Amino acid sequence: MNDNYLIETKDLCKYYNDGKIKALDNVNIGVEKGEVVVVIGPSGSGKSTFLRSLNLLEMPTSGKIIFEGHDITNHKSNINKHRQKMGMVFQHFNLFPHMNVLKNMTIAPIKLLKMSKQEAEEKAMDLLRRVGLADRSNAYPSQLSGGQKQRVAIVRALCMNPDVMLFDEPTSALDPEMVGEVLDVMKNLAKEGMTMVCVTHEMGFAKEVGDRVIFMDEGMVGEVGTPDQIFSDPQNLRTKQFLQSVL
Amino acid sequence: MQEWFLDQKDKFYLNFIKDDRWRYLWDGLGVTLQITFFAVLIGIAIGMVIAAIKSTHDKTIDSIRIKILKYFLKFLNFLCNIYLTIIRGTPVVVQLMIAYYIIFQSSNNKVTIAILAFGINSGAYVAEIIRSGIMSIDAGQTEAGRSLGFNYIQTMFYIVIPQAFKNVLPALANEFIVLLKETSVSGYIALQDLTKGGDIIRGRTFDAFMPLFAVAVIYLIMVIFFTKLVNILERRLRKSER
Ligand SMILES: Nc1ncnc2c1ncn2[C@@H]1O[C@H](COP(=O)(O)OP(=O)(O)O)[C@@H](O)[C@H]1O
Ligand SMILES: [Mg+2]
Numbered sequence: 001m002n003d004n005y006l007i008e009t010k011d012l013c014k015y016y017n018d019g020k021i022k023a024l025d026n027v028n029i030g031v032e033k034g035e036v037v038v039v040i041g042p043s044g045s046g047k048s049t050f051l052r053s054l055n056l057l058e059m060p061t062s063g064k065i066i067f068e069g070h071d072i073t074n075h076k077s078n079i080n081k082h083r084q085k086m087g088m089v090f091q092h093f094n095l096f097p098h099m100n101v102l103k104n105m106t107i108a109p110i111k112l113l114k115m116s117k118q119e120a121e122e123k124a125m126d127l128l129r130r131v132g133l134a135d136r137s138n139a140y141p142s143q144l145s146g147g148q149k150q151r152v153a154i155v156r157a158l159c160m161n162p163d164v165m166l167f168d169e170p171t172s173a174l175d176p177e178m179v180g181e182v183l184d185v186m187k188n189l190a191k192e193g194m195t196m197v198c199v200t201h202e203m204g205f206a207k208e209v210g211d212r213v214i215f216m217d218e219g220m221v222g223e224v225g226t227p228d229q230i231f232s233d234p235q236n237l238r239t240k241q242f243l244q245s246v247l
Numbered sequence: 248m249q250e251w252f253l254d255q256k257d258k259f260y261l262n263f264i265k266d267d268r269w270r271y272l273w274d275g276l277g278v279t280l281q282i283t284f285f286a287v288l289i290g291i292a293i294g295m296v297i298a299a300i301k302s303t304h305d306k307t308i309d310s311i312r313i314k315i316l317k318y319f320l321k322f323l324n325f326l327c328n329i330y331l332t333i334i335r336g337t338p339v340v341v342q343l344m345i346a347y348y349i350i351f352q353s354s355n356n357k358v359t360i361a362i363l364a365f366g367i368n369s370g371a372y373v374a375e376i377i378r379s380g381i382m383s384i385d386a387g388q389t390e391a392g393r394s395l396g397f398n399y400i401q402t403m404f405y406i407v408i409p410q411a412f413k414n415v416l417p418a419l420a421n422e423f424i425v426l427l428k429e430t431s432v433s434g435y436i437a438l439q440d441l442t443k444g445g446d447i448i449r450g451r452t453f454d455a456f457m458p459l460f461a462v463a464v465i466y467l468i469m470v471i472f473f474t475k476l477v478n479i480l481e482r483r484l485r486k487s488e489r
Contacts, residue, residue: 055394057390057393057394059309059310059312075312075313080393080396080397080398081396083393083394083395083396084395084396086394087394088390088391088394090387090390090391092387094385094387094388094390094391095391096388096391096392096406096410097410098409098410098413107405108395108396108397111397111401111405112395112396112397156395157394157395160395160396
């Protein structure tokens with residue numbers, strides 16, 4: 001047991017169809033505070049399931065998830081409170097289409113953290129300025145480009161002052177020319193010391209800011225290592241094959 | 248030609264003016280609107296409760312960890328399904344007669360009985376409209392809400408229902424317009440609504456054309472009016488979002 005872990009999974013399993021599909025099969029991973037962990041692996045290997053289990057969007061079949069010292073899989077734990085500390089960014093943005101950018105960002109801090117409207121809006125504007133979208137604060141999501149939507153989704157999560165950010169393929173739904181602007185935001189976040197778990201196919205991002213890379217394979221952790229180890233000297237044959245197919 | 252006009256004038260006098268017969272239509276219209284209005288309120292109330300239970304069941308049953316809560320929700324869902332099956336599987340006029348002649352046979356308040364019968368009937372259709380509206384909202388919206396820390400109810404109220412409402416408004420309004428026309432079977436329990444009013448005049452004057460035509464025109468005007476109103480509201484809602 002490592003006391004530095006912000007999140008730790010213990011023998012995490014997630015089965016579908018009465019155990020016929022093992023989306024997660026005894027996953028033991030710890031994420032330290034300030035660490036950037038990049039999760040890679042073939043489609044269907046359980047990357048999303050792993051990430052979505054961390055904030056219990058998927059309920060594990062068995063195993064434990066320890067977040068900030070609490071076993072959040074215990075049903076006495078208040079998952080809504082813990083989720084406030086875990087920001088999540090989705091592949092398809094999931095902005096609220098009936099609210100403008102500012103409202104998207106401030107509704108959660110106002111309702112959940114009891115922030116005043118003014119304080120929440122100041123914080124939101126500050127974050128929007130940092131990602132270059134201050135002039136879009138009154139726009140509705142349908143009026144934004146994909147890259148802009150994803151940047152808003154990231155700062156919406158940041159408005160809750162999370163201790164960790166979870167990303168599930170944040171650039172996969174974007175046109176190629178918009179990938180860079182989103183990755184830049186994520187890189188800055190990493191450099192500021194945010195703890196991050198990122199499912200992504202952007203190997204350049206993994207090399208540049210990743211502290212550790214996890215290769216997932218058929219619901220299991222196939223290989224873990226620094227980006228250097230994984231990309232230049234993979235030990236696992238499946239890792240090698242996967243990297244050859246994507247690089 | 249002139250003769251025909253004089254004839255029509257006489258018939259108009261006979262059907263609507265003589266003995267204040269227009270009052271059958273006027274009073275009947277009042278009864279029709281009263282039944283529709285209150286039945287709609289009951290329908291919405293029932294529909295929202297049923298839709299809440301059923302969509303909560305569908306969305307959360309797999310993630311509920313407390314056994315007793317799970318079985319309770321399954322039981323409620325089962326009751327809702329029985330209600331929906333019976334109400335949607337039988338004609339409204341039969342339901343109305345069962346309400347009047349069997350369930351409330353000791354009561355003589357026909358208007359109240361009709362309001363209850365049409366309200367309970369409408370609730371089943373409203374429930375399905377609201378439920379399908381809620382289920383049509385992308386699961387990613389709920390996930391985004393939950394991931395920010397909102398609980399299930401907050402997520403529904405702040406995020407899902409406002410979007411679902413806009414989607415279902417046309418269908419909901421259409422249901423009310425359907426109900427307005429459906430109350431025309433109230434005559435089966437000898438209630439003097441608009442349709443029955445026209446029929447009474449026909450029985451007195453032995454002229455079918457004028458009174459029934461008048462009844463049809465009144466329904467038509469109301470339906471056109473309400474449809475217009477809904478269109479305006481819809482456009483307003485859409486404008487606020489784009
Ligand atoms: N709701 C579900 N029902 C059944 N099987 C699922 C469900 N969600 C995911 N799976 C299965 O679990 C496995 C892992 O999926 P996922 O975590 O989405 O993989 P990845 O994100 O790596 O592509 C896949 O085989 C997928 O088909
Ligand atoms: Mg995935």
